[in-house]
Amino acid sequence: MEPTSGGFGILHIIFNMYWLWSLGRVVEQVLGRLRFTALYLLSALGGSVLGYLISPDQAAVGASGAIFGLAAAYFIFSRRLNHDPAGATRLIVTFLVWMVVSAGISSWEGHLGGLLAGGAVALGLAHLPRKQHLATTGGMLLLLIILVALKTSQLTGALI
Template sequence: MEPESTLTTCYRHPKVESHVRCTRCDRFICPGCMREAAVGHQCPECVREGARSVRQARTAFGGRISAVPLVTYVLIGLNVLAYVGELVRPAIVDRFEMLGAGLVGPDGGHYLWQASYPAELHVEGVVDGEWYRLLTGAFLHLPPTGGTFGILHIVMNMVSLWNIGRMVEAQLGRVRYLALYLLSALGGSVLVLLIAPYDPTLGASGAIFGLGAAYWVLARRLGADMAQVNRFMAGLLLWLVISAAMTSWEGHLGGLLTGGAVTLAYAYAPRDGRRALVQAGACAVLLILLVACAWAKVTELTGAR
């Protein structure tokens, strides 16, 4: 009689001899299947199963912790890319800047809106169904020799986005942060539409003012030392007042108020299984409110024709 074979092989590679067991499922695994564990080795299947069962680390506001401010990088990249596009093709500004209502002539000239206008003029702006302007204007900036600030317009905005955005993104996580940024940009444009619908505006300032408000709300909710934060907020509000004569204060204020409202919902949502739902619901309600306000204003303007 032949002796019983004591040869053991890897459960994933039956032709490979193995004498090591997975510490989790107790099956034999070969060197190619071994994965380092806290004690011994585990097989690839057990490692994957363990990864699924491990709870992802979250910030105090429900966002996933990430060491890389990816969304801030992308937003800066999009603004710079749009700026390069403006330099190559200046007509992009007229086509995509925020404008509630305006008129354009057959020669391409732009004219101030009026309820009654000659037949050769055509309507442009949000009142002509160009709703995208409510967001695209937030990614455009003054040309190098344009307006009061010129190229400093995009430089100051991108430096501010870099400094504030990284801190806010680290606390909120990427999804919540992106929603905050876009809603703040939209809120700034909507207030421009409501108060100054005939003024063309552009720039990321409204969204950045929203991030500034978010920074203050988050710091207060976390119990941070508010002395420095309050000085920052006072400087932001002072700049809003000082720059009112040179920039669109409506866009700045709209972004500030919207960003503050969104972050209040993020910060004070219940810390249980309902948190994500409450936060998303608050963003949805605010989005509906902004769209409704814009729609009502457009209806008022078009109804006056």
Template sequence: MSTDPAQAPAPEVPMCYRHPGRETYVRCTRCDRPICPDCMRVAAVGHQCPECVRDGNSTVREPRTVLGGRVRNRPAVTLTLISLNVLAYLAELVSPTFVGRFEMLGGMPARGRLPGIGVADGEWYRLITGAFLHVPMDQGGLGITHILFNMWALWVLGPQLEHVLGRARFTVLYVLSAIGGNVLLYLVAPLQPAVGASGAIFGLFAAFFVVGRRLGVDTRGIVFLIVINLVFTFTFSGISWEGHVGGLVTGAVLAVAFAYAPRRRQKAVQVAASAVVAGLLVVLTAVATALAS
């Protein structure tokens, strides 16, 4: 018996699995599902569907530095910190009361009819906001010099540390170093006001040295920079040595934890060290507040 070719069923036209109304003769090289031009993703061989591309990317390990930071091309945190400092400085120029409202001041709690001021009276934000302020312009050339030096140091050191540490660790390093400097000032001289990112910058100095030693690079340049700045700190009046030393010590402690954490428990050790340092700063702040009462 012969079969009439005219009566044979027509072959089924494949339709895109994501767009059923679209004909297509292209299939995903991984799952063999039909895909239309809108769903095609160029692969090493042929094309893949969006799901296979997503599944493939989820199994690819992100490149990381030896200290655990994700490899990034843009120093976003450094640029953000510089922008915040510059914006705060512009606010100082616009409002004469801006510095007094946000500068670092340990102060004293309220007593009887005397109003309280500073961190001791609950203005905890001063521990960090003071690190984004600088000497006002109306105090001669020191005003612009203060912020220019700190921002220069942040721009030189920040991108390199942010790259090797990663954005999260770098942010923790900067913020806790800034707070560490202000906490030491609060302990030693609670009634002395202070402004500046110098505590955070000294923390970066210390971290640059520690990380440099860990990676086996020449650290003589940063040692010279630390020494010369400490000489200036203890030589000239009007400079908060407490902020500089506090930031330097805090940055060094964090950097050692970040740089020398065991590889297998790297993230856990780094997170734990950050939490311990933050907790210690909280305790020291509470102690300083109790002493001011």
């Protein structure tokens, strides 16, 4: 069964929307609209890139990767700000357990890629001076582009 088909597909979308509403509002308050958007999109892209690197023939959208990136960011900012209204450790453990449990029915690669990309960006945003935030997000984008280019050249036999 495809993850995007039937009842699971609808439930998957509903859960993503719930987490975007719950986590997204909190993370956006911390980061502001522009940095939040960058984090969200880089998490989605990171999920898609890891999916492409590991399973290039498997279709994936990236929305769940973005949500996993938000979970990582929530965890990191909760620790950085010493503020934990929703139990960040419990939340991240729940996301990690779901990633393992749902591995057979959804893109674990997308989930993990979003978690890693979002976590890396959030670490930079949380711990580097504000004037280095553009370099943090730009660096992640460049890394993801390079990884896709390398994988594509490997698949096509082209030399970059």
